[in-house]
Amino acid sequence: MIDKSQRKEVRPAFLASLVVLAGVAVAGILFLGLRHSQPPAPAVTDDQTAATTSAPSPEPTQPVSSEPASAPTAKPAPAQTQIPNAAAVESPTSVPKLAKTLNDETQPLKARAAAAKALAAEGSYEAITALAGALPNSPDALRAAIAQALGTSPSAQSVPMLAGMLSDASEAVALAAVRALADQGTPQAIASLSQSLFDLSTALNVRCETALALGSIDQPGIVDVLARATTGITDEDVVTQVLNALGSRDISETKGAFQNYLSSATVSPEMKVTAVEAIGQTQGDASAFLASIAQDQTQPADVRAAAAWAMSTTQTEGTQGPQLTTMLQTETDPDVRRRIYQALANQEDFDVSTIQAMVQKETDKTVQVAGLDLLAGQLRQNPSSSLQSFFDQTAAPELKNLALNDTTASDRMAAVVALVRAGTPDAMAALQQLIQQSTDPRVIQSARSGLTKPGH
Structure with a gap:
């Protein structure tokens, strides 16, 4: 038991202890609050620990910063090579560089034309503007090269530029524009070419080239344009090329156009012959x-x-x-x-036998030679004993006689050709006799050639 006098001595000491404990508690609370308000310091790995303990740095230790440690950041990606901005570093194929070459009169034409081709292929507004700017003051050869380059350009401005060049004072430039528009082959390009074809103010050669260019375009409506031109254009030189353009296409497309032209009462026999010759050049079987x-x-x-x-x-x-x-x-x-x-x-x-009988009855020597030449070819392709007998006994002597005595040089040469084509022993003997008896140098030369290359 503690008496009252002892209680008086203990109480002040106890109160002092409580004050100390309270101060410690407050300090602890403040410390913990500070710890929670700061990000944690990065952890040290085992490798880093080993490195610091086993391999001390020769450099003096840096003082520890009093600043709170920052949070760990993501490892930066490896540095990449930066592509320079085209505006900052001008490449050899940049538009400004190409435009400079295009307009440089000290450069050879080949280099300037190559620059034009590259600009046209690039097709941007700046590239096409550079080409348009070079047209007025460039030589005709370069302007023609620019037109040619525009034929494959993806720019929508290519066709209007080329259309304007169709009436150029330089025929070379205008012709290049025609071909380039055909290369474009768009409806707008076709419309420009069609207008030029019918335009009487367009140079004749340009109109003729335009007709052929239209014929080369594989688009619907081309045959209709050409068909209208056969009857709507009066210049026979232009119409001839229009017919040739039709003749470059398949007969299944153009048969109707040719039929209408040949049935026209206003078409001259000479132009009908031209049309028929064009039909002979068409694709497909026109026989x-x-x-x-x-x-x-x-x-x-x-x-x-x-x-x-x-x-x-x-x-x-x-x-x-x-x-x-x-x-x-x-x-x-x-x-x-x-x-x-x-x-x-x-x-x-x-039927060879029917033709053989007809040939024997021919009275016109030119026609007879043509028939005998046909039979000579059959001897090479479809030989028969009866045909060879006819040729040796009748055709070969007759052809030799024509080659020696016919008054027409073309008939004499045609007779030699028929003997060579037949290539039979009797035909070869007739050629040998022609060499000895003929007074026509061309007949002699042809007979000699035939002996070395029978059947050709």
């Missing part, structure tokens, strides 16, 4: 169409002959052998008959 023209007695003989001749020049063998054979039975014009024999050589099949 049936040509045979119908050759058989049409309402057409002049020149047109019928041209149609038969065109059948001999088509790219594919025709199938009109029987029809042509029938035509020979009624056709009276010698030139048409000659061309029919030539056309039969480009047909898949015909």
Whole structure:
């Protein structure tokens, strides 16, 4: 038990202890609050610990900062090579550099044309503006190169620029613009070319080139434009190229246009012949169409002959052998008959015995030579004993006689060609006799060549 006097001594000491404990508690609370208000210091890895203990740095230790440690940050990505801005570093193919080369009169034409091509291919507003700016003061050759380059440019401004060049004072520039518009081949380009084709103020050569350019464009409506031109244009030079443009396409596209042209009463026989010759150059099998023209007695003989001749020049063998054979039975014009024999050589099949009988009855020597030449070719392609017997006994002597005595040089040469084509022993003997007996140097030379290359 503590008496009252002892309590008086203990109480002040106890109160002092409580004050000390309270101060410690407050300090602890403040310390903990400070710790929670700051981010934690980054942890030290084992590798870092090992490094600091096993390999002391030769450098003096840096003083520890009194600032709170910052939070760890993500590891930065490896440094990448920075691509310089095109505006800051000018590449050799940049628009300003190309424009500078284009306008540099000290540069060779080839380099300036190459710059024009690169600018056109780039196709930006700045590139096309550079090309347009170079046109007024550049030489014609460079302006033509610019036009050519615009033909493949992706810029929508290419066609309007080229359309303006169709009327250029330099024909070379205008022709280049025509071809470039054909390369573009857009509806806008076709419209510009069509307008130029019908424009009487356009230079003749440019109009002719325009017709051919239109024929090369594979777009709907082209044949309609060309068909209108055949009847809407009066200049025969231009119309000739329009017909050739139609002739460069497939006959399935152009047959109607050719039919309308050939049936027109206002078209001259000479221009109809031109049209028929163009048909002979078309793609596809035009032999049936040509045979119908050759058989049409309402057409002049020149047109019928041209149609038969065109059948001999088509790219594919025709199938009109029987029809042509029938035509020979009624056709009276010698030139048409000659061309029919030539056309039969480009047909898949015909009756040789019927043709042989017709050839033997021919009275016109030019027609006879054409028929014998056809039979000579058959000896090489489809030989038969009866045909060879006819050739050796009848055809070879007759051809030798024509080569020696015919008054027409072309007939004499045609007779030699037929003997060479036959290539039979009797035909070769006839060639040898021509070398010895003929007074025509061309006949002699052809006979000698035929002996070294029989059958050609």
